[in-house]
Amino acid sequence: MLAALRHRYGILLVLAVIIAALPLVFPSSYYFRVASLVWVSAFAAIGLNILMGKAGQVSLGHAGFFGIGAYAVAIGPTHLGVPPLAAMLLGCALSALLAFLVGRPILRLKGHYLAIATLGFGVLVALVITTESRWTGGPDGMSVMKLTLFGWRASGSDTWYWITGGLLLAGTWIALNLDETPTGRAFRALHDSEIAARVTGINVNRFKLQAFVIAAVYASLAGSALALMNGFVNPDQAGFLHSIEMVTMVVLGGLGSVVGSIVGAAVLIMLPQLLTVFQEYENLMLGAIIIVSMIFMRDGIVPVLSKFMTGWRA
Amino acid sequence: MTCHSHFKSLAIAAAVALPLSGLSIYSPALAQQTVKIGSVLSVTGPASFLGEPEDKTLRMYVDKINAVGGVAGKKIELVIYDDGGDANKARTFATRLIEDDKVAAMVGGSTTGTTMAMIPVFEEAQVPFISLAGAIEVVDPVRKFIFKTPHTDKMACEKIFENLKQRNFTKVAMISGTDGFGASMRAQCVKVAPTYGVQIVAEETYGPRDSDMTAQLTKIKGVAGVQAVVNPGFGQGPAIVTRNYAQLGMSATPLYQSHGVASKSFIELAGPAAEGVRLPAAALLVGDKLPDGDPQKKVVVDYKQTFEATAKQPVSTFGGHAYDGLYIMVEAMKRANSTDAKKVRDEIEKTKGFVGTGGIVTMSPTDHLGLDLSAFRMLEVKGGDWTLLPPGT
Numbered sequence: 001m002l003a004a005l006r007h008r009y010g011i012l013l014v015l016a017v018i019i020a021a022l023p024l025v026f027p028s029s030y031y032f033r034v035a036s037l038v039w040v041s042a043f044a045a046i047g048l049n050i051l052m053g054k055a056g057q058v059s060l061g062h063a064g065f066f067g068i069g070a071y072a073v074a075i076g077p078t079h080l081g082v083p084p085l086a087a088m089l090l091g092c093a094l095s096a097l098l099a100f101l102v103g104r105p106i107l108r109l110k111g112h113y114l115a116i117a118t119l120g121f122g123v124l125v126a127l128v129i130t131t132e133s134r135w136t137g138g139p140d141g142m143s144v145m146k147l148t149l150f151g152w153r154a155s156g157s158d159t160w161y162w163i164t165g166g167l168l169l170a171g172t173w174i175a176l177n178l179d180e181t182p183t184g185r186a187f188r189a190l191h192d193s194e195i196a197a198r199v200t201g202i203n204v205n206r207f208k209l210q211a212f213v214i215a216a217v218y219a220s221l222a223g224s225a226l227a228l229m230n231g232f233v234n235p236d237q238a239g240f241l242h243s244i245e246m247v248t249m250v251v252l253g254g255l256g257s258v259v260g261s262i263v264g265a266a267v268l269i270m271l272p273q274l275l276t277v278f279q280e281y282e283n284l285m286l287g288a289i290i291i292v293s294m295i296f297m298r299d300g301i302v303p304v305l306s307k308f309m310t311g312w313r314a
Numbered sequence: 315m316t317c318h319s320h321f322k323s324l325a326i327a328a329a330v331a332l333p334l335s336g337l338s339i340y341s342p343a344l345a346q347q348t349v350k351i352g353s354v355l356s357v358t359g360p361a362s363f364l365g366e367p368e369d370k371t372l373r374m375y376v377d378k379i380n381a382v383g384g385v386a387g388k389k390i391e392l393v394i395y396d397d398g399g400d401a402n403k404a405r406t407f408a409t410r411l412i413e414d415d416k417v418a419a420m421v422g423g424s425t426t427g428t429t430m431a432m433i434p435v436f437e438e439a440q441v442p443f444i445s446l447a448g449a450i451e452v453v454d455p456v457r458k459f460i461f462k463t464p465h466t467d468k469m470a471c472e473k474i475f476e477n478l479k480q481r482n483f484t485k486v487a488m489i490s491g492t493d494g495f496g497a498s499m500r501a502q503c504v505k506v507a508p509t510y511g512v513q514i515v516a517e518e519t520y521g522p523r524d525s526d527m528t529a530q531l532t533k534i535k536g537v538a539g540v541q542a543v544v545n546p547g548f549g550q551g552p553a554i555v556t557r558n559y560a561q562l563g564m565s566a567t568p569l570y571q572s573h574g575v576a577s578k579s580f581i582e583l584a585g586p587a588a589e590g591v592r593l594p595a596a597a598l599l600v601g602d603k604l605p606d607g608d609p610q611k612k613v614v615v616d617y618k619q620t621f622e623a624t625a626k627q628p629v630s631t632f633g634g635h636a637y638d639g640l641y642i643m644v645e646a647m648k649r650a651n652s653t654d655a656k657k658v659r660d661e662i663e664k665t666k667g668f669v670g671t672g673g674i675v676t677m678s679p680t681d682h683l684g685l686d687l688s689a690f691r692m693l694e695v696k697g698g699d700w701t702l703l704p705p706g707t
Contacts, residue, residue, distance in 0.1 A: 030413035033410075037402075130492065138498070139427070139492075139493055140494045140497075141431075230405055232431050234427050237402070273406070276396075283398075
């Protein structure tokens with residue numbers, strides 16, 4: 001099994017078994033709702049991890065793309081008469097295009113400068129969504145039409161559990177495969193040393209841009225899925241705090257680890273639900289848990305645990 | 315495959331599965347003699363000034379109700395979750411209240427954003443939900459299981475314009491915040507202005523975190539024929555507008571604020587500049603100044619005393635909305651002599667002449683708010699305090 005988890009098909013298999021088996025222990029559809037949220041957030045985090053963990057570039061404005069995806073499926077069917085699924089793809093295309101146009105200049109920046117530039121981008125998207133209230137419903141958000149496919153209406157927590165679960169499997173599979181391609185190897189080279197990568201003939205700017213666009217598409221799809229699942233959108237989903245939440249999921253779970261992104265998302269989504277028993281100390285506990293795990297598991301939960309277990313065996 | 319590798323995969327599966335299934339441990343067993351009322355409030359985060367007094371009010375009064383035997387023969391068990399102002403979280407907690415806690419009714423939803431996110435959950439589950447959010451879209455269009463207690467922004471506009479009409483003002487300028495409250499109220503004001511013969515001759519906006527509105531006000535000052543200025547907004551923005559307004563020497567033109575600033579901290583923040591500012595607000599703010607014959611006097615004075623004695627902080631209208639919501643719900647349960655969701659819903663809709671802190675509530679199948687313009691009192695700031703404007707001035 002350890003060998004299985006080292007192999008990409010092994011990870012996929014374990015994930016598929018977990019997704020298929022969890023409903024057996026779920027007592028109510030509230031659990032389906034929480035799990036679906038984990039799948040959606042994990043999907044977005046996996047995308048961001050390709051940019052941050054693999055290619056080593058930071059983005060503090062990724063919720064901007066999440067928001068574009070979410071508002072695409074809200075605005076498309078309501079104002080333009082575009083069917084939800086087509087609107088989802090349009091949102092993806094728009095996110096990819098924006099990432100391409102914005103990424104070209106700002107990915108030439110490094111470190112803190114890149115962080116600030118991406119942060120600015122996220123804030124801009126949230127600002128547009130908040131002020132263009134004729135289209136977006138303003139700060140209170142707007143409702144989203146239900147997804148219908150050939151007369152079948154996707155609603156209910158359990159339906160969305162399977163849709164988001166499937167999405168996560170697909171996203172995981174693509175991210176894992178990426179590792180084995182020349183692109184994936186170029187990303188890793190870029191992460192380890194940009195200068196060395198450049199010397200070996202890797203077009204650094206092109207690969208950074210590629211990672212940025214891939215991460216944007218992941219976030220956009222996750223945004224669309226969440227909006228369709230909730231039946232509403234509001235500007236918070238494109239806001240700065242959501243960007244930070246996504247980065248936290250990636251870092252907490254483990255930079256560069258696909259499984260880490262899923263675990264990071266699971267922890268951040270489920271902790272607030274578990275901690276409600278502490279009443280007013282809830283936020284304090286949440287902060288303390290994150291700080292403690294970052295101190296003792298600096299590389300993220302999954303890399304540290306997996307190192308610990310291999311070490312233990314040896 | 316070794317024994318340890320089994321352990322690892324198991325550990326990972328358990329790490330994902332355990333916390334989820336573990337959730338059920340924390341939901342207490344459903345006892346027969348209690349009725350669960352759920353609430354999702356923004357106790358922390360940017361909207362905590364709404365959620366915090368609401369949270370205190372609900373806990374305070376549920377204890378009081380239980381002390382005298384509860385409702386319909388059952389004690390109330392209050393389940394409150396804090397959404398931190400996040401609509402997505404509110405939606406999850408709403409699902410949890412319905413699916414896991416199996417509440418009979420809901421009083422909560424501090425902001426319009428969180429309320430709108432939760433509405434589909436309660437509509438689908440057919441559980442009555444009394445919202446504490448301001449905007450009119452909560453009850454317009456009317457949804458079968460959704461009610462609300464706070465005055466709408468549309469009513470605030472109407473009350474202001476009614477006052478303008480009495481003073482024969484027809485040309486006004488508007489400066490509004492771009493936050494949810496300001497944007498929504500601005501839209502409602504623009505919509506109802508023609509009904510009162512009011513013409514909006516200039517319009518400016520400001521961001522919720524702006525610290526200076528001199529530029530926008532200077533522009534308004536330059537527009538000829540402005541007879542009054544209306545400022546839809548809440549938080550600190552209106553206090554800054556009021557200060558800048560006085561600094562620019564515009565005080566000769568009457569300034570109208572909204573019910574969004576109806577708390578003592580507005581007067582403290584704006585200082586002497588607040589003198590002469592008018593605004594529509596609930597009776598709660600001027601409880602002790604109400605004439606003795608006023609039907610709301612006893613309720614608002616009692617609530618103010620109870621809240622201030624227990625919470626040790628000044629009363630706000632927001633906590634009052636929670637008081638109204640809780641008692642409308644409890645009285646509906648009493649009349650139905652049951653806690654069955656559908657029967658309670660029918661009785662809430664039949665609420666008639668309920669005297670709350672926000673006004674006198676009479677609901678109907680087409681009106682799930684049940685307040686008219688008399689619920690708002692026109693106030694003026696005089697000598698650093700609210701004063702009640704006599705009708706017709």
